[in-house]
Amino acid sequence: MGNSETFEEKTPxxxxxxxxxxxxxxxxxxxxxxxxxxxxMLLTMVMIFFLLRMIPGDPVYQxxxxxxxxxxxxxxxxxxxxxxxxxxxxxxxxxxAFLRYFSGLIQGDLGHSIIETNVSANSLIRTRLPWTLFxxxxxxxxxxxxxxxxxxxxxxxRKGLANKAASVYIALSGxxxxxxxxxxxxxxxxxxxxxxPAQYNYDAFSVTPGFNLPFIRDVLWHGxxxxxxxxxxxxxxxxxxxxxxxxxxxxxxxxxxxxxxxLSSRTIRSRYMKKNALLPLVTSLGMAFGGLFGGxxxxxxxxxxxxxxxxxxGRILSKDYMVVQGLIFFSGFMVILVxxxxxxxxxxxxPRVRRE
Amino acid sequence: MIKRITSxxxxxxxxxxxxxxxxxxxxxxxxxxxxxxxxxxEIYLPNSLAHPFGTDWMGRDVFRQxxxxxxxxxxxxxxxxxITVLVGSTLGILSGYAGGKIDKIIMAVTNIFLSVPAFPVxxxxxxxxxxxxxxxxxxxxxxxxxxxxxxxxxxQVLSLKERDFIQICKVMxxxxxxxxxxxxxxxxxxxxxxxxxxxMRSAILASVGIMLxxxxxxxxxxxxxxxxxxxxxxxxxxxxxxxxxxPLTAIVIFQVAALLVVNGLDxxxxxxxKVM
Amino acid sequence: MEYIREPLMQLKNINMxxxxxxxxxTDKKFHVLKDVNLDIFEGEIIxxxxxxxxxxxxxxxxxxxxxxxxSGDIYLEGERMTGLLSKSITSYNKVxxxxxxxxxALNPVRTIYQSLYAPIxxxxxxxxRSQINRKLEELMEVxxxxxxxxxxxxxxxxxSGGQRQRILMARAISLxxxxxxxxxxxxxxxxxxxLSLLNLMKSLNKRYNMSFVYISHDLSTTRYxxxxxxxxxxxxxxxxxxxxxxxxxxxxxxxxxxxxxQAVPVPxxxxxxxxxxxxxxxxxxxxxxxxxxxxxxxRCLYSCEACRERVYHRDTPTAKVLCSHLExxxxxxxxxxxxx
Numbered sequence: 022m023g024n025s026e027t028f029e030e031k032t033p034x035x036x037x038x039x040x041x042x043x044x045x046x047x048x049x050x051x052x053x054x055x056x057x058x059x060x061x062m063l064l065t066m067v068m069i070f071f072l073l074r075m076i077p078g079d080p081v082y083q084x085x086x087x088x089x090x091x092x093x094x095x096x097x098x099x100x101x102x103x104x105x106x107x108x109x110x111x112x113x114x115x116x117x118a119f120l121r122y123f124s125g126l127i128q129g130d131l132g133h134s135i136i137e138t139n140v141s142a143n144s145l146i147r148t149r150l151p152w153t154l155f156x157x158x159x160x161x162x163x164x165x166x167x168x169x170x171x172x173x174x175x176x177x178x179r180k181g182l183a184n185k186a187a188s189v190y191i192a193l194s195g196x197x198x199x200x201x202x203x204x205x206x207x208x209x210x211x212x213x214x215x216x217x218p219a220q221y222n223y224d225a226f227s228v229t230p231g232f233n234l235p236f237i238r239d240v241l242w243h244g245x246x247x248x249x250x251x252x253x254x255x256x257x258x259x260x261x262x263x264x265x266x267x268x269x270x271x272x273x274x275x276x277x278x279x280x281x282x283x284l285s286s287r288t289i290r291s292r293y294m295k296k297n298a299l300l301p302l303v304t305s306l307g308m309a310f311g312g313l314f315g316g317x318x319x320x321x322x323x324x325x326x327x328x329x330x331x332x333x334x335g336r337i338l339s340k341d342y343m344v345v346q347g348l349i350f351f352s353g354f355m356v357i358l359v360x361x362x363x364x365x366x367x368x369x370x371x372p373r374v375r376r377e
Numbered sequence: 378m379i380k381r382i383t384s385x386x387x388x389x390x391x392x393x394x395x396x397x398x399x400x401x402x403x404x405x406x407x408x409x410x411x412x413x414x415x416x417x418x419e420i421y422l423p424n425s426l427a428h429p430f431g432t433d434w435m436g437r438d439v440f441r442q443x444x445x446x447x448x449x450x451x452x453x454x455x456x457x458x459x460i461t462v463l464v465g466s467t468l469g470i471l472s473g474y475a476g477g478k479i480d481k482i483i484m485a486v487t488n489i490f491l492s493v494p495a496f497p498v499x500x501x502x503x504x505x506x507x508x509x510x511x512x513x514x515x516x517x518x519x520x521x522x523x524x525x526x527x528x529x530x531x532x533q534v535l536s537l538k539e540r541d542f543i544q545i546c547k548v549m550x551x552x553x554x555x556x557x558x559x560x561x562x563x564x565x566x567x568x569x570x571x572x573x574x575x576x577m578r579s580a581i582l583a584s585v586g587i588m589l590x591x592x593x594x595x596x597x598x599x600x601x602x603x604x605x606x607x608x609x610x611x612x613x614x615x616x617x618x619x620x621x622x623x624p625l626t627a628i629v630i631f632q633v634a635a636l637l638v639v640n641g642l643d644x645x646x647x648x649x650x651k652v653m
Numbered sequence: 654m655e656y657i658r659e660p661l662m663q664l665k666n667i668n669m670x671x672x673x674x675x676x677x678x679t680d681k682k683f684h685v686l687k688d689v690n691l692d693i694f695e696g697e698i699i700x701x702x703x704x705x706x707x708x709x710x711x712x713x714x715x716x717x718x719x720x721x722x723x724s725g726d727i728y729l730e731g732e733r734m735t736g737l738l739s740k741s742i743t744s745y746n747k748v749x750x751x752x753x754x755x756x757x758a759l760n761p762v763r764t765i766y767q768s769l770y771a772p773i774x775x776x777x778x779x780x781x782r783s784q785i786n787r788k789l790e791e792l793m794e795v796x797x798x799x800x801x802x803x804x805x806x807x808x809x810x811x812x813s814g815g816q817r818q819r820i821l822m823a824r825a826i827s828l829x830x831x832x833x834x835x836x837x838x839x840x841x842x843x844x845x846x847x848l849s850l851l852n853l854m855k856s857l858n859k860r861y862n863m864s865f866v867y868i869s870h871d872l873s874t875t876r877y878x879x880x881x882x883x884x885x886x887x888x889x890x891x892x893x894x895x896x897x898x899x900x901x902x903x904x905x906x907x908x909x910x911x912x913x914x915q916a917v918p919v920p921x922x923x924x925x926x927x928x929x930x931x932x933x934x935x936x937x938x939x940x941x942x943x944x945x946x947x948x949x950x951x952r953c954l955y956s957c958e959a960c961r962e963r964v965y966h967r968d969t970p971t972a973k974v975l976c977s978h979l980e981x982x983x984x985x986x987x988x989x990x991x992x993x
Binding site: 057060061064065068069072073075192193195196197198200201204205207208212213312314315318319322323330333334337338340345348349352353356357360 | 485486488489491492493494495496497498500501502504505578582585586589590592604608612613615618621625628629632633635636637
Binding site for chain 3: 540541542544545546547548549550551552555559560563564
């Protein structure tokens with residue numbers, strides 16, 4: 022009616038314009054979210070760049086001195102050589118440096134180390150990220166699934182002992198920082214009782230990496246303590262969230278109607294409560310997953326686990342800032358990306374949020 | 378009012394424990410002064426009346442160290458919470474009430490702070506600045522936590538803004554200052570108070586983490602510093618383990634107390650209908 | 654129509670279009686009010702009736718200044734107003750607002766005293782606390798909530814709905830307005846309480862000579878409060894019929910008004926209605942694509958092709974009607990004793 026009748030598609034160009042317009046109309050929600058994410062990413066790039074520039078100290082200096090002594094050239098020339106080799110000139114015009122950084126990022130180059138040659142952020146990510154993800158995602162999924170199961174159960178049996186025990190557990194586990202829990206586990210299980218190894222991801226002396234059983238077993242054995250520490254501390258949070266969400270759902274009228282129809286607690290729990298209560302938790306889960314890419318710095322440092330977090334902290338302490346820049350940007354990028362994906366998936370699982 | 382507080386078990390217990398900590402902070406060092414000088418003859422003494430928690434690897438009394446350190450722990454938590462709440466709520470109210478461009482700008486900045494992972498940035502900031510005082514650590518720690526609060530308060534302000542009683546203030550020509558401070562704020566005050574305590578909890582978490590990495594060693598009596606030093610000495614040695622456990626337990630107790638206060642305040646200030 | 658006196662407030666050619674940005678390139682436009690002309694006189698009670706979504710609340714908010722019309726002029730006591738914020742404080746305080754939901758209209762964390770004190774103090778900065786207290790006592794007496802202290806110290810959730818609604822009225826008259834817009838003030842109140850509230854509003858109108866704009870979808874309360882006043886029947890953002898309420902209810906002229914009156918159940922055992930409403934369909938037209946001519950065309954039983962193209966105002970002995978095909982509409986009263 023109305024508008025569309027008055028507009029006649031005379032030329033193919035006009036038709037194309039209509040198609041584009043329809044596309045924008047239909048996907049407005051997604052497109053605006055993507056635009057917002059891009060803006061955030063750009064601002065993040067800027068912030069990281071300027072943040073790292075504020076660090077005092079000139080790492081090129083040391084390198085230049087070494088070169089000068091090696092090649093017996095003047096300091097100025099040695100400095101130039103150093104700059105070239107390290108791709109880093111502290112005296113460069115800051116805007117030009119930013120543009121270089123920016124263009125490098127767009128092409129996927131996340132920065133190179135100025136301390137070791139042939140080490141770039143990309144290579145570090147490739148080697149270290151899988152280990153970090155292995156630990157963190159195992160722990161996340163274990164704590165999530167245990168958490169929602171327990172949370173669902175205690176929500177239905179609120180007066181029982183289980184709920185009280187759960188509350189105590191939530192209070193305690195939420196108060197111990199995860200790294201302190203890790204310390205406790207290392208002290209007791211690794212040193213005192215020698216049940217699990219205290220460090221590293223696998224024993225390089227006894228197994229060789231690859232898809233062989235001894236390697237996999239060794240990796241799992243080494244991963245036990247970190248995963249256990251992380252899970253113990255975080256399950257409480259999931260229990261709490263699930264319990265709260267379930268209590269909200271249980272108060273709804275359709276649950277009352279289900280009870281009136283005579284459905285058992287277990288049926289109600291699995292068919293009605295879980296699906297509805299999980300909806301807000303999905304966003305939480307997505308955000309937690311995004312946060313994994315930041316690396317659990319302290320956990321990895323306690324276990325000396327060669328993951329991304331340990332790498333970042335080590336490089337910061339040794340002032341290898343160029344590579345740190347790229348690594349932090351990578352983490353931020355992944356967080357933004359995962360959040361965007363969660364926002365796009367959410368309407369698919371929650372019909373109330375869907376747009377026409 | 379006092380009666381309402383005392384009738385809430387969680388709140389009372391939590392506040393009492395926290396009050397004890399505060400007491401220790403102020404009165405402790407006077408009753409139990411700490412002598413930082415090493416006494417080489419008394420290394421790793423077991424618990425006794427003279428040294429209730431034993432002595433450390435340099436012969437210093439652990440108990441008194443902890444009492445001395447309570448002050449710096451508390452200071453960090455308090456300053457960080459103040460900064461977080463001030464910055465977070467100001468920006469959140471501004472962003473929610475003003476709307477338009479200001480809102481978009483503040484939200485864009487908040488998004489950055491929410492996307493970049495906090496811990497590596499703490500380390501970077503710690504390298505930029507030398508962390509010499511509890512205020513400095515507090516600033517670093519709260520640099521990341523204000524963003525979450527800002528977003529939450531913005532959401533609340535946005536929904537409150539459309540409520541009838543705010544709309545009628547406009548019809549009655551009441552000033553913006555009145556609307557923000559006398560009408561809006563009292564409605565979100567309970568939320569801000571609860572978040573203050575939450576900010577204290579996360580500040581302690583983050584600050585102890587920073588100390589464990591070794592970047593903030595200005596005050597060796599701070600509980601996090603004791604933990605870090607004990608770990609540095611090697612946890613294979615059970616003596617070090619013993620020393621580590623005291624500050625660890627103290628930290629956990631403080632966190633639990635803060636959690637009780639948060640839950641108690643939530644019950645007190647936001648009465649909800651009981652669900653069958 | 655000749656005016657005996659100057660109107661207190663004049664709305665000329667008010668159009669209100671809400672834009673909802675539903676995509677990057679196009680916006681959905683909701684043409685909520687179309688060419689509304691209304692004059693409100695001092696001391697009169699005028700009613701706005703219509704079904705949900707017809708724009709009466711929007712019109713009420715435009716009158717109070719909460720919305721700025723997309724086009725059109727508003728004149729208050731002869732002065733041209735271009736929006737709530739652009740005129741001086743004093744002139745717009747002459748219009749006040751009573752909301753539908755009394756619980757949402759009061760700040761839940763402030764006492765009644767605080768909520769009533771602040772606007773008075775804002776308007777009269779020089780008054781002392783005792784002066785304002787005296788005024789509050791007077792107000793509480795007028796609205797019938799005594800002893801005053803008992804009510805002033807309470808919080809909104811501690812009062813009943815009827816009491817809260819009276820507080821809203823007190824707040825509205827505390828600034829000595831000339832015009833009060835009441836947006837469905839009794840629709841959330843128990844039926845038993847409604848009469849006393851309506852009587853209160855009538856007494857305020859008589860005592861202070863305040864004009865009331867009474868917005869409602871309920872014809873019976875409208876009829877009661879606007880006994881000697883006018884009624885405006887609204888449909889899809891246009892005023893389709895306007896006249897003295899007695900005449901309009903007795904002999905409605907616009908087809909929509911006729912359907913509206915006919916829809917009211919009659920408590921007369923001898924009256925048997927055929928149960929059919931004189932409407933072609935129950936579907937409301939969309940606000941997005943307004944037809945060029947009459948908005949009621951789709952549902953009207955008496956429409957003709959010409960109605961699609963243009964519609965204009967007609968004057969009848971009883972009312973001003975927005976219908977171009979008035980000849981076809983029957984003009985006998987719906988029910989003989991209606992309107993008395």
